[in-house]
Amino acid sequence: MVASDDEVTLKVENLRAFYTSKKGLVRAVNNVSFEVRKGESVGLFGESGAGKTSVALSILGMFDQLSRYYASTAANEENKRLWSLKDKARKKGLTSEEMGEDLPGVEGHIWFKGKDIVALDEKEYRKLRGNEITYVPQGTTKSLNPYSNIEEQASEVLWAHDEDSELVELQVMKRVLQTLDLVELGDVDLRKGMKPSQFSVGEDQRVLIAMALIPNPALMIADEPTTAVDIGLQNRILEAIQIVHDELNLSMLLISNNQGTIAKTCDRVGVMTAGHIVEFGETKRVLNSPGHPFTRAFIMSNPSMELIRKIREKGLRIRGIPGKPPDLANPLPGCPFSERCEYVQDICREKLPEYREIEKDYWVLCHRYEELPEW
Numbered sequence: 001m002v003a004s005d006d007e008v009t010l011k012v013e014n015l016r017a018f019y020t021s022k023k024g025l026v027r028a029v030n031n032v033s034f035e036v037r038k039g040e041s042v043g044l045f046g047e048s049g050a051g052k053t054s055v056a057l058s059i060l061g062m063f064d065q066l067s068r069y070y071a072s073t074a075a076n077e078e079n080k081r082l083w084s085l086k087d088k089a090r091k092k093g094l095t096s097e098e099m100g101e102d103l104p105g106v107e108g109h110i111w112f113k114g115k116d117i118v119a120l121d122e123k124e125y126r127k128l129r130g131n132e133i134t135y136v137p138q139g140t141t142k143s144l145n146p147y148s149n150i151e152e153q154a155s156e157v158l159w160a161h162d163e164d165s166e167l168v169e170l171q172v173m174k175r176v177l178q179t180l181d182l183v184e185l186g187d188v189d190l191r192k193g194m195k196p197s198q199f200s201v202g203e204d205q206r207v208l209i210a211m212a213l214i215p216n217p218a219l220m221i222a223d224e225p226t227t228a229v230d231i232g233l234q235n236r237i238l239e240a241i242q243i244v245h246d247e248l249n250l251s252m253l254l255i256s257n258n259q260g261t262i263a264k265t266c267d268r269v270g271v272m273t274a275g276h277i278v279e280f281g282e283t284k285r286v287l288n289s290p291g292h293p294f295t296r297a298f299i300m301s302n303p304s305m306e307l308i309r310k311i312r313e314k315g316l317r318i319r320g321i322p323g324k325p326p327d328l329a330n331p332l333p334g335c336p337f338s339e340r341c342e343y344v345q346d347i348c349r350e351k352l353p354e355y356r357e358i359e360k361d362y363w364v365l366c367h368r369y370e371e372l373p374e375w
């Protein structure tokens with residue numbers, strides 16, 4: 001990709017992440033590549049089960065841990081064998097290909113500020129996570145402690161990571177209050193002593209965003225930051241995200257299956273289905289004139305008024321996505337969208353397409369891009 005290393009905060013290269021399950025390996029992330037430049041906000045947009053959260057967990061160094069945990073609870077001998085093989089491969093620095101067998105966990109490269117962090121051990125990852133890379137998890141508000149007031153919780157974030165520094169209490173408090181103010185919590189001085197139950201869901205969400213900002217990270221990952229809140233609150237949360245993005249010149253990775261969220265907050269976006277990014281480019285380019293049949297179908301399944309008008313003008317049909325997403329434990333041999341695509345041909349079923357750069361900074365994964373009707 002094009003930006004030079006010092007302009008890039010995060011560069012994900014050929015990332016794959018496989019879970020173990022009762023049904024075998026679940027290929028949740030397949031050869032995913034993208035970068036987040038300094039001060040840029042990049043979105044991952046796509047249907048449920050597409051692998052968006054799995055990409056985030058891989059970047060945060062939490063994927064293997066979680067997958068192993070589920071494997072151990074399932075007590076499946078084959079999965080235990082696979083994880084023990086993975087441990088051997090890791091020690092020797094070998095890939096699945098070099099071991100001659102597909103292995104669970106994360107493989108590929110995750111360059112963060114120029115350093116490949118994919119093989120860091122947990123101790124090293126702990127220095128990054130919650131500090132240089134912060135995370136607002138999906139289904140969030142349960143991650144706040146109900147018994148402690150928000151000022152205490154927010155300042156714990158800083159103390160936890162700055163044991164060696166000379167931060168004094170007053171500085172911590174100042175930083176916490178400034179950040180809560182930045183996400184427009186309102187009446188911060190008055191409300192900092194309140195517990196999470198005294199806030200609305202949207203306010204809790206903003207507290208979590210503030211907590212992810214307090215350590216002054218190089219990258220903030222927010223996973224579905226506006227699910228489970230009404231439209232008015234969604235807009236306020238998105239405004240808060242935009243404000244912090246603009247004011248702090250922060251690099252962000254924003255995950256959502258909501259087109260409006262992506263349109264409002266992201267400079268560039270990758271569209272995901274079945275563990276693949278099928279289209280990547282500037283948000284306006286991708287959302288206004290999508291080139292990939294999946295993106296078109298996904299946007300059409302929940303069209304904006306503007307899009308409905310455009311579809312009618314062009315004589316196109318409004319249709320959702322037929323059928324179910326493919327089973328990632330039994331992935332399709334060719335294009336991941338081939339079972340559901342209205343333009344499918346034999347080649348699509350047989351061969352996975354290669355990424356093609358259609359124009360500068362715009363990639364599509366489709367055999368038939370040039371032949372598709374104009375959008």
Ligand SMILES: Nc1ncnc2c1ncn2[C@@H]1O[C@H](COP(=O)(O)OP(=O)(O)OP(=O)(O)O)[C@@H](O)[C@H]1O
Binds near residue numbers: 021047055257
């Ligand atoms: N612990 C697990 N073990 C096995 N498979 C899993 C596990 N967690 C997720 N998966 C599977 O991995 C795939 C990708 O899931 P992921 O949560 O990354 O998708 P997502 O795009 O974030 O979806 P959503 O929009 O619903 O949050 C799905 O098929 C999911 O069922």
Ligand code: SF4
Binds near residue numbers: 292293339368
């Ligand atoms: S490669 Fe074929 S099946 Fe896949 S999106 Fe393109 S036209 Fe459809």
Ligand SMILES: [Mg+2]
Binds near residue numbers: 052053223
């Ligand atoms: Mg998710």
